[in-house]
Amino acid sequence: MTDLKKLLTPLFLNENEIRKIIELMFFSYRDFTSGPDKVLEKINFGRAHHRVIYFVKKSNNLTIKELLSILQITKQSLSRVLNQLVKEGYIVLSTGEDKRTKKLSLSKKGEQLEKKLSEIQILKIYNVIKNFDENDINGFKKVLFQMVDIKNQKKFNEIN
Amino acid sequence: MTDLKKLLTPLFLNENEIRKIIELMFFSYRDFTSGPDKVLEKINFGRAHHRVIYFVKKSNNLTIKELLSILQITKQSLSRVLNQLVKEGYIVLSTGEDKRTKKLSLSKKGEQLEKKLSEIQILKIYNVIKNFDENDINGFKKVLFQMVDIKNQKKFNEIN
DNA sequence: ATAATTAAGTCAATATGACTGACCTAAAAA
DNA sequence: TTTTTAGGTCAGTCATATTGACTTAATTAT
Numbered sequence: 263m264t265d266l267k268k269l270l271t272p273l274f275l276n277e278n279e280i281r282k283i284i285e286l287m288f289f290s291y292r293d294f295t296s297g298p299d300k301v302l303e304k305i306n307f308g309r310a311h312h313r314v315i316y317f318v319k320k321s322n323n324l325t326i327k328e329l330l331s332i333l334q335i336t337k338q339s340l341s342r343v344l345n346q347l348v349k350e351g352y353i354v355l356s357t358g359e360d361k362r363t364k365k366l367s368l369s370k371k372g373e374q375l376e377k378k379l380s381e382i383q384i385l386k387i388y389n390v391i392k393n394f395d396e397n398d399i400n401g402f403k404k405v406l407f408q409m410v411d412i413k414n415q416k417k418f419n420e421i422n
Numbered sequence: 423m424t425d426l427k428k429l430l431t432p433l434f435l436n437e438n439e440i441r442k443i444i445e446l447m448f449f450s451y452r453d454f455t456s457g458p459d460k461v462l463e464k465i466n467f468g469r470a471h472h473r474v475i476y477f478v479k480k481s482n483n484l485t486i487k488e489l490l491s492i493l494q495i496t497k498q499s500l501s502r503v504l505n506q507l508v509k510e511g512y513i514v515l516s517t518g519e520d521k522r523t524k525k526l527s528l529s530k531k532g533e534q535l536e537k538k539l540s541e542i543q544i545l546k547i548y549n550v551i552k553n554f555d556e557n558d559i560n561g562f563k564k565v566l567f568q569m570v571d572i573k574n575q576k577k578f579n580e581i582n
Numbered sequence: 583a584t585a586a587t588t589a590a591g592t593c594a595a596t597a598t599g600a601c602t603g604a605c606c607t608a609a610a611a612a
Numbered sequence: 613t614t615t616t617t618a619g620g621t622c623a624g625t626c627a628t629a630t631t632g633a634c635t636t637a638a639t640t641a642t
Contacts, residue, residue, distance in 0.1 A: 275559065280547045281480070282582055283563065284540070288473070289578060290569035291451040292494070308627050313448070320441070326590060334452070339629050341591070362589045362638045380444070387440045390568040394561070399435065401554070401561025403443065408550040409450035418449060422442055468598050486619060497619070499600050522609045522618040 287409075297382035305375075310335075310343045311352075312379050315368065318353060319376045321421055323365040325358060332417065347372070447569075457542035465535075470495075470503045471512075472539050475528065478513060479536045481581055483525040485518060492577065507532070 298312050317332050318324055326344075330337055344366075347353040352372035355364045368376060391399050410418060458472050477492050478484055486504075490497055504526075507513040512532035515524045528536060551559050570578060 275548075275551055277544060280544050280551075281540070282578075283547050283566070284476070284543050285578060285582075286563065286566045286570065287451060287454055289574050290566050291447060293571040293574060294447055294569060296571075306626095310628060316444075327588090335628085336630065337590070338592080338631085343628085360589080360639070364590070380441070383444050384437060384440050386569070387443050388435075390565060391435055391440075393568070394565060397557060398561035398564055401558035402565035403446065404558055405550060405554060405562035406443070406446045406450050406566075408553070409454060409546070410446065411449075411453040411456075414449050414453060418442075418445060422445075466597090470599060487617085495599085496601065498602085498621080501620075503599085520610070520618080524619070 294383065294386065297386065298379040301379060301382070307346070308343075310339075311347060314340070314343055314347060315352060315372060315376045316380060317421075318366045318368055319373070319380075322367050323356075323358075325363045325365060327363070329366065332421070454543065454546065457546065458539040461539055461542070467506070468503075470499075471507060474500070474503055474507060475512065475532060475536045476540060477581075478526045478528055479533070479540075482527050483516075483518075485523045485525060487523070489526065492581070 295309060299309060302308055302312060313333060314329065317329060321328070326337070326340070330340060333340065344353065348355060351369055352375055354367050354369050354372075356367070357363070358365050391402075394402075407415065407418070455469060459469060462468055462472060473493060474489065477489060481488070486497070486500070490500060493500065504513065508515060511529055512535055514527050514529050514532075516527070517523070518525050551562075554562075567575060567578070
Protein backbone atom coordinates (compact mmCIF):
# COMPACT_ATOMS: atom_id res chain seq x y z
CA MET A 263 0.00 0.00 0.00
CA THR A 264 1.38 3.40 -1.01
CA ASP A 265 1.75 6.31 1.37
CA LEU A 266 -1.01 8.12 -0.42
CA LYS A 267 -3.45 5.25 0.00
CA LYS A 268 -2.62 5.00 3.68
CA LEU A 269 -3.41 8.67 4.06
CA LEU A 270 -6.77 8.26 2.41
CA THR A 271 -7.85 5.02 4.03
CA PRO A 272 -9.67 6.55 7.00
CA LEU A 273 -11.85 8.62 4.67
CA PHE A 274 -14.99 7.44 2.96
CA LEU A 275 -13.42 9.16 -0.01
CA ASN A 276 -10.66 6.84 -1.08
CA GLU A 277 -8.30 7.23 -4.02
CA ASN A 278 -10.78 5.72 -6.47
CA GLU A 279 -13.49 8.14 -5.42
CA ILE A 280 -11.09 11.04 -5.81
CA ARG A 281 -10.10 9.78 -9.25
CA LYS A 282 -13.75 9.94 -10.22
CA ILE A 283 -13.72 13.61 -9.30
CA ILE A 284 -10.63 14.12 -11.48
CA GLU A 285 -12.54 12.60 -14.38
CA LEU A 286 -15.68 14.59 -13.69
CA MET A 287 -13.62 17.79 -13.69
CA PHE A 288 -12.26 16.89 -17.13
CA PHE A 289 -15.56 15.75 -18.66
CA SER A 290 -17.66 18.54 -17.16
CA TYR A 291 -15.30 21.31 -18.19
CA ARG A 292 -15.07 19.95 -21.70
CA ASP A 293 -18.83 19.70 -22.08
CA PHE A 294 -19.29 23.06 -20.39
CA THR A 295 -17.18 24.87 -22.97
CA SER A 296 -18.29 22.94 -26.07
CA GLY A 297 -21.51 24.94 -26.59
CA PRO A 298 -19.94 28.41 -26.87
CA ASP A 299 -17.00 26.91 -28.78
CA LYS A 300 -19.31 25.89 -31.63
CA VAL A 301 -20.79 29.39 -31.90
CA LEU A 302 -17.37 31.02 -31.75
CA GLU A 303 -16.01 28.79 -34.49
CA LYS A 304 -18.54 30.16 -36.99
CA ILE A 305 -17.18 33.69 -36.56
CA ASN A 306 -13.55 32.55 -36.49
CA PHE A 307 -13.12 33.22 -32.79
CA GLY A 308 -12.03 30.89 -30.01
CA ARG A 309 -12.56 30.35 -26.32
CA ALA A 310 -10.12 33.13 -25.49
CA HIS A 311 -12.39 35.66 -27.17
CA HIS A 312 -15.31 34.49 -25.05
CA ARG A 313 -13.31 34.92 -21.87
CA VAL A 314 -12.34 38.48 -22.77
CA ILE A 315 -15.91 39.40 -23.67
CA TYR A 316 -17.19 37.69 -20.54
CA PHE A 317 -14.99 39.59 -18.12
CA VAL A 318 -15.40 42.91 -19.90
CA LYS A 319 -19.17 42.45 -19.58
CA LYS A 320 -18.74 41.57 -15.92
CA SER A 321 -16.49 44.48 -14.98
CA ASN A 322 -17.20 47.41 -17.21
CA ASN A 323 -14.28 49.78 -17.82
CA LEU A 324 -11.81 47.10 -16.96
CA THR A 325 -8.20 48.02 -17.77
CA ILE A 326 -5.83 45.80 -19.74
CA LYS A 327 -3.80 45.18 -16.62
CA GLU A 328 -6.82 44.06 -14.61
CA LEU A 329 -7.96 41.80 -17.43
CA LEU A 330 -4.50 40.23 -17.64
CA SER A 331 -4.52 39.59 -13.91
CA ILE A 332 -7.87 37.77 -14.18
CA LEU A 333 -6.97 35.72 -17.24
CA GLN A 334 -3.38 35.12 -16.15
CA ILE A 335 -1.98 35.13 -19.63
CA THR A 336 0.75 37.29 -21.12
CA LYS A 337 -0.08 40.57 -22.79
CA GLN A 338 1.28 39.16 -26.05
CA SER A 339 -1.34 36.42 -25.86
CA LEU A 340 -4.11 38.85 -25.04
CA SER A 341 -2.97 41.23 -27.74
CA ARG A 342 -3.99 39.11 -30.70
CA VAL A 343 -7.43 38.28 -29.27
CA LEU A 344 -8.17 41.78 -28.07
CA ASN A 345 -7.05 43.43 -31.30
CA GLN A 346 -9.41 41.19 -33.23
CA LEU A 347 -12.29 42.02 -30.91
CA VAL A 348 -11.63 45.75 -31.23
CA LYS A 349 -11.07 45.62 -34.99
CA GLU A 350 -14.32 43.75 -35.53
CA GLY A 351 -16.24 46.11 -33.29
CA TYR A 352 -17.07 43.94 -30.29
CA ILE A 353 -14.98 45.87 -27.81
CA VAL A 354 -14.45 49.61 -27.45
CA LEU A 355 -11.37 51.21 -25.92
CA SER A 356 -11.23 54.53 -24.10
CA THR A 357 -8.50 56.31 -22.19
CA GLY A 358 -8.73 56.25 -18.41
CA GLU A 359 -8.13 59.09 -15.94
CA ASP A 360 -4.62 57.76 -15.69
CA LYS A 361 -3.83 58.37 -19.32
CA ARG A 362 -1.51 55.38 -19.51
CA THR A 363 -4.46 53.06 -18.99
CA LYS A 364 -7.17 51.95 -21.39
CA LYS A 365 -10.66 51.03 -20.37
CA LEU A 366 -12.48 48.23 -22.11
CA SER A 367 -16.21 48.08 -22.70
CA LEU A 368 -18.57 46.12 -24.93
CA SER A 369 -20.24 47.66 -27.96
CA LYS A 370 -23.83 46.70 -28.77
CA LYS A 371 -22.41 44.02 -31.06
CA GLY A 372 -20.21 42.83 -28.20
CA GLU A 373 -23.13 42.76 -25.76
CA GLN A 374 -25.10 40.65 -28.22
CA LEU A 375 -22.31 38.13 -28.67
CA GLU A 376 -21.65 37.97 -24.95
CA LYS A 377 -25.32 37.25 -24.31
CA LYS A 378 -25.47 34.60 -27.01
CA LEU A 379 -22.41 32.79 -25.66
CA SER A 380 -23.03 33.07 -21.94
CA GLU A 381 -26.71 32.17 -22.27
CA ILE A 382 -25.68 28.73 -23.45
CA GLN A 383 -23.70 28.18 -20.26
CA ILE A 384 -26.24 29.88 -18.02
CA LEU A 385 -29.03 27.68 -19.36
CA LYS A 386 -26.88 24.58 -19.05
CA ILE A 387 -26.23 25.33 -15.39
CA TYR A 388 -29.86 26.31 -14.84
CA ASN A 389 -31.05 23.00 -16.24
CA VAL A 390 -28.70 21.14 -13.95
CA ILE A 391 -29.35 22.93 -10.70
CA LYS A 392 -33.12 23.19 -11.06
CA ASN A 393 -33.23 19.48 -10.20
CA PHE A 394 -31.24 19.80 -6.98
CA ASP A 395 -32.05 21.17 -3.56
CA GLU A 396 -30.31 24.12 -2.02
CA ASN A 397 -27.98 21.95 0.09
CA ASP A 398 -26.58 20.11 -2.89
CA ILE A 399 -26.08 23.32 -4.84
CA ASN A 400 -24.39 24.97 -1.89
CA GLY A 401 -22.15 21.94 -1.46
CA PHE A 402 -21.25 22.17 -5.13
CA LYS A 403 -20.44 25.87 -4.94
CA LYS A 404 -18.50 25.63 -1.69
CA VAL A 405 -16.34 22.73 -2.82
CA LEU A 406 -15.76 24.20 -6.28
CA PHE A 407 -14.68 27.48 -4.70
CA GLN A 408 -12.13 25.64 -2.56
CA MET A 409 -10.75 23.99 -5.69
CA VAL A 410 -9.57 27.46 -6.73
CA ASP A 411 -6.11 28.53 -5.52
CA ILE A 412 -6.30 30.89 -2.54
CA LYS A 413 -4.78 33.73 -4.52
CA ASN A 414 -7.50 33.39 -7.13
CA GLN A 415 -10.23 32.94 -4.54
CA LYS A 416 -9.36 36.48 -3.49
CA LYS A 417 -9.52 37.65 -7.08
CA PHE A 418 -12.91 35.97 -7.43
CA ASN A 419 -14.17 37.74 -4.34
CA GLU A 420 -12.87 41.07 -5.60
CA ILE A 421 -14.86 40.89 -8.80
CA ASN A 422 -17.96 39.50 -7.12
CA MET B 423 -36.12 42.31 -18.31
CA THR B 424 -34.87 39.65 -20.70
CA ASP B 425 -36.56 36.30 -21.20
CA LEU B 426 -33.69 34.59 -19.48
CA LYS B 427 -33.96 36.72 -16.38
CA LYS B 428 -37.70 36.08 -16.21
CA LEU B 429 -37.03 32.38 -16.31
CA LEU B 430 -34.59 32.58 -13.45
CA THR B 431 -36.47 34.98 -11.21
CA PRO B 432 -38.37 32.36 -9.18
CA LEU B 433 -35.15 30.65 -8.22
CA PHE B 434 -32.86 31.60 -5.38
CA LEU B 435 -30.18 31.07 -8.00
CA ASN B 436 -30.49 34.09 -10.24
CA GLU B 437 -28.36 34.98 -13.25
CA ASN B 438 -25.63 36.55 -11.13
CA GLU B 439 -25.34 33.46 -8.98
CA ILE B 440 -25.12 31.29 -12.07
CA ARG B 441 -22.44 33.56 -13.51
CA LYS B 442 -20.41 32.96 -10.37
CA ILE B 443 -20.57 29.25 -11.13
CA ILE B 444 -19.34 29.95 -14.68
CA GLU B 445 -16.35 31.77 -13.20
CA LEU B 446 -15.68 29.09 -10.62
CA MET B 447 -15.66 26.48 -13.39
CA PHE B 448 -13.03 28.51 -15.23
CA PHE B 449 -10.83 29.31 -12.24
CA SER B 450 -11.07 25.87 -10.64
CA TYR B 451 -10.26 23.99 -13.83
CA ARG B 452 -7.32 26.24 -14.53
CA ASP B 453 -5.91 25.84 -11.03
CA PHE B 454 -6.70 22.14 -11.08
CA THR B 455 -4.53 21.52 -14.15
CA SER B 456 -1.70 23.93 -13.35
CA GLY B 457 0.14 21.56 -10.99
CA PRO B 458 0.64 18.66 -13.42
CA ASP B 459 1.24 21.16 -16.25
CA LYS B 460 4.39 22.41 -14.51
CA VAL B 461 5.77 18.89 -14.11
CA LEU B 462 4.95 17.98 -17.70
CA GLU B 463 6.66 21.08 -19.04
CA LYS B 464 10.01 19.94 -17.65
CA ILE B 465 9.92 16.77 -19.74
CA ASN B 466 8.53 18.53 -22.83
CA PHE B 467 5.09 16.99 -22.49
CA GLY B 468 1.71 18.68 -22.25
CA ARG B 469 -1.69 18.14 -20.74
CA ALA B 470 -2.63 15.76 -23.54
CA HIS B 471 0.11 13.38 -22.46
CA HIS B 472 -1.23 13.34 -18.92
CA ARG B 473 -4.71 12.50 -20.13
CA VAL B 474 -3.47 9.57 -22.18
CA ILE B 475 -1.38 8.24 -19.30
CA TYR B 476 -4.27 8.78 -16.89
CA PHE B 477 -6.80 6.77 -18.87
CA VAL B 478 -4.35 4.02 -19.77
CA LYS B 479 -3.63 3.63 -16.05
CA LYS B 480 -7.34 3.61 -15.34
CA SER B 481 -8.31 1.03 -17.95
CA ASN B 482 -5.44 -1.31 -18.58
CA ASN B 483 -5.26 -2.83 -22.06
CA LEU B 484 -7.34 -0.02 -23.47
CA THR B 485 -7.49 0.02 -27.28
CA ILE B 486 -6.80 3.09 -29.41
CA LYS B 487 -10.45 3.23 -30.39
CA GLU B 488 -11.62 3.21 -26.77
CA LEU B 489 -9.11 5.87 -25.84
CA LEU B 490 -10.24 8.07 -28.72
CA SER B 491 -13.83 7.70 -27.64
CA ILE B 492 -12.95 8.85 -24.11
CA LEU B 493 -10.77 11.76 -25.18
CA GLN B 494 -12.99 12.72 -28.11
CA ILE B 495 -10.15 13.87 -30.29
CA THR B 496 -9.13 12.74 -33.76
CA LYS B 497 -6.66 9.94 -34.23
CA GLN B 498 -4.32 12.39 -35.93
CA SER B 499 -4.27 14.44 -32.72
CA LEU B 500 -3.73 11.41 -30.55
CA SER B 501 -1.05 10.09 -32.87
CA ARG B 502 1.62 12.66 -32.06
CA VAL B 503 1.11 12.40 -28.30
CA LEU B 504 0.88 8.62 -28.21
CA ASN B 505 3.89 8.11 -30.47
CA GLN B 506 5.97 10.29 -28.15
CA LEU B 507 4.82 8.32 -25.11
CA VAL B 508 5.66 5.01 -26.79
CA LYS B 509 8.97 6.23 -28.18
CA GLU B 510 10.09 7.52 -24.79
CA GLY B 511 9.02 4.32 -23.07
CA TYR B 512 6.05 5.44 -21.00
CA ILE B 513 3.48 3.36 -22.85
CA VAL B 514 3.73 -0.18 -24.21
CA LEU B 515 1.71 -1.51 -27.14
CA SER B 516 0.63 -5.09 -27.66
CA THR B 517 -1.62 -6.77 -30.18
CA GLY B 518 -5.11 -7.76 -29.03
CA GLU B 519 -7.02 -10.97 -29.72
CA ASP B 520 -8.60 -9.10 -32.57
CA LYS B 521 -5.34 -8.58 -34.39
CA ARG B 522 -6.45 -5.25 -35.82
CA THR B 523 -6.47 -3.74 -32.34
CA LYS B 524 -3.64 -2.59 -30.13
CA LYS B 525 -3.72 -2.66 -26.39
CA LEU B 526 -2.13 0.12 -24.39
CA SER B 527 -0.49 -0.29 -21.02
CA LEU B 528 1.94 1.67 -18.85
CA SER B 529 5.56 0.69 -18.44
CA LYS B 530 7.19 1.12 -15.04
CA LYS B 531 8.38 4.53 -16.20
CA GLY B 532 4.81 5.32 -17.25
CA GLU B 533 3.39 4.18 -13.92
CA GLN B 534 5.86 6.44 -12.12
CA LEU B 535 4.95 9.48 -14.19
CA GLU B 536 1.24 8.78 -13.85
CA LYS B 537 1.59 8.57 -10.10
CA LYS B 538 3.63 11.77 -9.91
CA LEU B 539 1.12 13.71 -11.97
CA SER B 540 -2.12 12.35 -10.56
CA GLU B 541 -0.92 12.57 -6.98
CA ILE B 542 -0.81 16.33 -7.33
CA GLN B 543 -4.47 16.41 -8.27
CA ILE B 544 -5.47 13.70 -5.79
CA LEU B 545 -3.84 15.58 -2.94
CA LYS B 546 -5.39 18.86 -4.08
CA ILE B 547 -8.85 17.30 -4.00
CA TYR B 548 -8.09 15.51 -0.73
CA ASN B 549 -7.09 18.77 0.91
CA VAL B 550 -10.30 20.39 -0.24
CA ILE B 551 -12.79 17.71 0.67
CA LYS B 552 -11.28 16.82 4.04
CA ASN B 553 -12.77 20.07 5.33
CA PHE B 554 -16.30 19.31 4.15
CA ASP B 555 -18.99 16.95 5.38
CA GLU B 556 -20.35 14.10 3.33
CA ASN B 557 -23.46 16.04 2.25
CA ASP B 558 -21.45 18.86 0.71
CA ILE B 559 -19.14 16.45 -1.09
CA ASN B 560 -22.06 14.44 -2.39
CA GLY B 561 -23.72 17.65 -3.57
CA PHE B 562 -20.53 18.58 -5.35
CA LYS B 563 -20.20 15.20 -7.05
CA LYS B 564 -23.86 14.95 -8.01
CA VAL B 565 -24.03 18.42 -9.53
CA LEU B 566 -20.67 18.06 -11.30
CA PHE B 567 -21.83 14.75 -12.78
CA GLN B 568 -24.95 16.43 -14.17
CA MET B 569 -22.76 19.08 -15.79
CA VAL B 570 -21.45 16.32 -18.04
CA ASP B 571 -23.40 15.65 -21.26
CA ILE B 572 -25.66 12.61 -20.98
CA LYS B 573 -23.68 10.74 -23.62
CA ASN B 574 -20.51 11.21 -21.61
CA GLN B 575 -22.23 10.42 -18.30
CA LYS B 576 -22.77 6.97 -19.80
CA LYS B 577 -19.13 6.77 -20.82
CA PHE B 578 -18.12 7.80 -17.30
CA ASN B 579 -20.30 5.05 -15.84
CA GLU B 580 -18.84 2.50 -18.23
CA ILE B 581 -15.29 3.12 -17.11
CA ASN B 582 -16.21 3.39 -13.42
C1' DA C 583 13.70 68.53 -12.41
C1' DT C 584 15.23 64.21 -13.11
C1' DA C 585 15.06 59.30 -12.50
C1' DA C 586 12.43 55.28 -11.91
C1' DT C 587 8.40 52.80 -12.46
C1' DT C 588 4.16 51.52 -14.67
C1' DA C 589 0.71 50.62 -18.52
C1' DA C 590 0.43 49.42 -22.84
C1' DG C 591 2.10 47.91 -27.34
C1' DT C 592 4.91 45.34 -30.70
C1' DC C 593 8.14 42.06 -33.22
C1' DA C 594 9.89 37.52 -33.59
C1' DA C 595 10.31 32.81 -32.70
C1' DT C 596 8.45 28.62 -30.65
C1' DA C 597 5.41 24.91 -28.53
C1' DT C 598 1.14 22.49 -27.84
C1' DG C 599 -3.16 20.86 -29.04
C1' DA C 600 -6.35 20.53 -32.03
C1' DC C 601 -8.53 20.26 -36.76
C1' DT C 602 -9.72 18.64 -42.01
C1' DG C 603 -8.85 15.84 -45.91
C1' DA C 604 -6.84 12.23 -48.31
C1' DC C 605 -5.05 7.93 -48.45
C1' DC C 606 -3.20 3.18 -46.96
C1' DT C 607 -2.88 -1.66 -44.83
C1' DA C 608 -4.49 -5.60 -42.56
C1' DA C 609 -7.94 -8.12 -40.28
C1' DA C 610 -12.61 -9.28 -39.23
C1' DA C 611 -17.52 -9.50 -40.37
C1' DA C 612 -21.28 -9.60 -43.47
C1' DT D 613 -15.85 -12.11 -51.77
C1' DT D 614 -17.14 -7.63 -50.49
C1' DT D 615 -17.57 -4.44 -46.90
C1' DT D 616 -16.44 -2.64 -42.63
C1' DT D 617 -13.38 -1.75 -38.90
C1' DA D 618 -8.93 -0.59 -36.43
C1' DG D 619 -5.13 1.68 -36.93
C1' DG D 620 -1.61 4.54 -39.28
C1' DT D 621 0.24 8.45 -41.94
C1' DC D 622 1.17 12.71 -44.77
C1' DA D 623 0.18 17.46 -45.40
C1' DG D 624 -1.64 21.71 -44.27
C1' DT D 625 -3.96 24.85 -41.07
C1' DC D 626 -5.53 27.25 -36.87
C1' DA D 627 -5.90 28.81 -31.91
C1' DT D 628 -3.73 29.50 -27.68
C1' DA D 629 -0.08 30.26 -25.29
C1' DT D 630 4.87 31.05 -24.21
C1' DT D 631 9.77 33.72 -23.81
C1' DG D 632 12.59 37.54 -24.85
C1' DA D 633 13.63 41.99 -26.38
C1' DC D 634 12.37 46.46 -27.08
C1' DT D 635 9.51 50.97 -27.39
C1' DT D 636 6.48 54.87 -25.99
C1' DA D 637 4.06 57.69 -22.95
C1' DA D 638 2.51 58.86 -18.48
C1' DT D 639 2.84 58.84 -13.62
C1' DT D 640 5.47 58.65 -9.19
C1' DA D 641 9.34 59.04 -6.35
C1' DT D 642 13.64 61.05 -5.23
